[in-house]
Amino acid sequence: MNDMPEFATPETQGFWEGCAAGELRLQRCNDCSAWQFPPRAFCQTCRSNALSWEPVTGRGRLASFTEVHRAPLPEMREAVPYLLALVELEEGPMMMSNLVDTDASRLRLGMALEAVFGRPGLKRGPLPLFRLRDGTASEGT
Amino acid sequence: MKARAIIAGVGDTAVGKLEGSSCLALHAEAAAAAVADAGLESKDIDGVLCAYSMTMPHLMLASVFSEHFGITPSFSLAVQAGGATAAIMVMQAAALVEAGLCRNVLVVCGDNRLTGLSRDGAVAALAQVGHPQFEQPFGFSVPAAYALVARAYMAETGATPEHLAAIAVTARRHAGRHPKAQMRAPITIDDVLDSRPIATPLRLLDCCLVSDGGAALVVGRSDMARDLPRRAISVLGTGQMNTHEHLVAAPSLSEFGCKASAAQAFGRAGIGPGDIDVAEIYDSFTVTLLVELESIGFFARGEAGPAALEGALDLGGTLPCNTHGGLLSFGHSGAAGGLFHVVEAVRQLRGDAAERQVPNAELAFVHGDGGILSAHCSLVLGRV
Numbered sequence: 001m002n003d004m005p006e007f008a009t010p011e012t013q014g015f016w017e018g019c020a021a022g023e024l025r026l027q028r029c030n031d032c033s034a035w036q037f038p039p040r041a042f043c044q045t046c047r048s049n050a051l052s053w054e055p056v057t058g059r060g061r062l063a064s065f066t067e068v069h070r071a072p073l074p075e076m077r078e079a080v081p082y083l084l085a086l087v088e089l090e091e092g093p094m095m096m097s098n099l100v101d102t103d104a105s106r107l108r109l110g111m112a113l114e115a116v117f118g119r120p121g122l123k124r125g126p127l128p129l130f131r132l133r134d135g136t137a138s139e140g141t
Numbered sequence: 142m143k144a145r146a147i148i149a150g151v152g153d154t155a156v157g158k159l160e161g162s163s164c165l166a167l168h169a170e171a172a173a174a175a176v177a178d179a180g181l182e183s184k185d186i187d188g189v190l191c192a193y194s195m196t197m198p199h200l201m202l203a204s205v206f207s208e209h210f211g212i213t214p215s216f217s218l219a220v221q222a223g224g225a226t227a228a229i230m231v232m233q234a235a236a237l238v239e240a241g242l243c244r245n246v247l248v249v250c251g252d253n254r255l256t257g258l259s260r261d262g263a264v265a266a267l268a269q270v271g272h273p274q275f276e277q278p279f280g281f282s283v284p285a286a287y288a289l290v291a292r293a294y295m296a297e298t299g300a301t302p303e304h305l306a307a308i309a310v311t312a313r314r315h316a317g318r319h320p321k322a323q324m325r326a327p328i329t330i331d332d333v334l335d336s337r338p339i340a341t342p343l344r345l346l347d348c349c350l351v352s353d354g355g356a357a358l359v360v361g362r363s364d365m366a367r368d369l370p371r372r373a374i375s376v377l378g379t380g381q382m383n384t385h386e387h388l389v390a391a392p393s394l395s396e397f398g399c400k401a402s403a404a405q406a407f408g409r410a411g412i413g414p415g416d417i418d419v420a421e422i423y424d425s426f427t428v429t430l431l432v433e434l435e436s437i438g439f440f441a442r443g444e445a446g447p448a449a450l451e452g453a454l455d456l457g458g459t460l461p462c463n464t465h466g467g468l469l470s471f472g473h474s475g476a477a478g479g480l481f482h483v484v485e486a487v488r489q490l491r492g493d494a495a496e497r498q499v500p501n502a503e504l505a506f507v508h509g510d511g512g513i514l515s516a517h518c519s520l521v522l523g524r525v
């Protein structure tokens with residue numbers, strides 16, 4: 001409980017509890033089995049209120065990335081340049097994250113990624129970050 | 142017969158670094174200019190649409206403005222949809238007039254973003270459009286989000302940094318013909334490619350300006366057109382589409398709501414992209430304009446960049462676009478940034494655009510986009 005980001009809310013608590021435990025968890029509907037992200041109190045697909053937190057593979061593919069040279073906030077200035085990415089999870093949802101243990105010159109869209117956990121800019125609680133899986137590109141673009 | 146909506150008057154302030162300017166003073170100056178341009182007095186205004194301010198955030202900006210300006214409108218509303226706001230305000234004003242709820246609706250925006258907030262302050266404030274838990278903690282910024290769109294767009298279409306740069310160079314060339322533009326010195330493709338990286342592949346000159354400034358217009362009824370001091374401009378078609386706010390929730394990284402928004406506006410006007418003489422399209426970043434030009438149907442997928450390199454968007458090109466210089470070179474002071482596009486379209490259609498005039502411009506297309514290609518609004522304007 002105490003290793004969660006200060007901004008966690010009741011609707012997102014399950015997500016951040018997963019991160020604190022080193023596991024990526026997404027909301028899944030008990031009635032229609034749809035995954036959803038970001039979390040909310042109801043299933044956006046069938047409007048059911050019966051949702052569970054389920055661990056996911058943590059695997060995805062690189063949908064896009066940028067190397068950020070200008071920090072949006074003064075407290076992030078020491079972190080530049082950093083890699084901001086969109087990751088399309090195997091289960092479907094898109095996540096924004098940072099890429100770690102790599103550099104921009106190695107990256108190609110479609111590369112296979114996996115989640116790791118760390119806290120680049122937060123006082124409390126790990127964030128889900130991503131790194132290259134085996135350093136190889138998956139099929140497709 | 143049902144009244145049609147016209148734009149009866151337009152006004153704008155100086156743009157750029159305006160020491161001593163304020164949100165309300167810029168509103169009032171632009172509003173007074175637009176009311177006078179329409180040949181009206183402030184007491185004739187019965188509807189007011191305001192947007193939002195970053196330097197003077199307020200729960201009731203439209204009420205604050207009306208009190209400050211000294212009017213008591215029977216309809217008043219503030220609109221918040223980022224870069225789509227100005228076009229949405231015109232769409233809403235036209236709907237109010239056509240529904241018979243108002244006779245003369247004042248649309249007014251202004252903010253002293255540059256002197257009141259600084260570029261750092263503006264970047265930080267704008268980052269709020271990122272999701273507070275699932276985007277912002279990773280260092281989200283608006284330029285970074287558009288950079289993510291740019292990377293995906295370039296991978297899909299083969300567009301190059303030179304294609305993006307051509308948009309910035311064209312905007313600057315247009316701005317050089319506008320005496321009020323904030324940045325008028327010509328730039329080259331190499332200047333853009335050599336400017337410092339902000340969020341790759343976007344560089345400084347791929348990004349819009351931060352400015353102080355204000356703009357306003359009056360939407361009235363077509364039956365007043367013959368009494369106007371200036372040529373009235375018809376609102377022929379309007380459209381809107383809203384698909385998401387946060388980029389992680391966008392239905393696609395290559396198709397955005399501009400397509401449906403523009404199709405709706407063209408459909409209501411009974412024309413198509415090929416009929417447009419001049420376009421004023423939201424250009425928060427070079428990539429924004431490329432994506433929109435193609436989605437809206439002015440160019441096939443991947444062809445807007447090469448066309449821009451060949452001068453298609455310049456005066457004399459197949460689609461003169463952002464003839465005032467756009468957000469990239471004319472100026473960007475919040476919601477007024479989008480309203481500058483509308484004001485320029487009106488001046489083009491009136492034949493008042495001096496050395497930047499598109500000859501015989503009869504039909505104009507205006508588009509605004511808010512968030513990360515999230516909220517879209519399109520307008521088709523024409524000579525009465």
Ligand SMILES: [Zn+2]
Pocket residue numbers: 029030031032033034043044045046047048
């Ligand atoms: Zn469901």
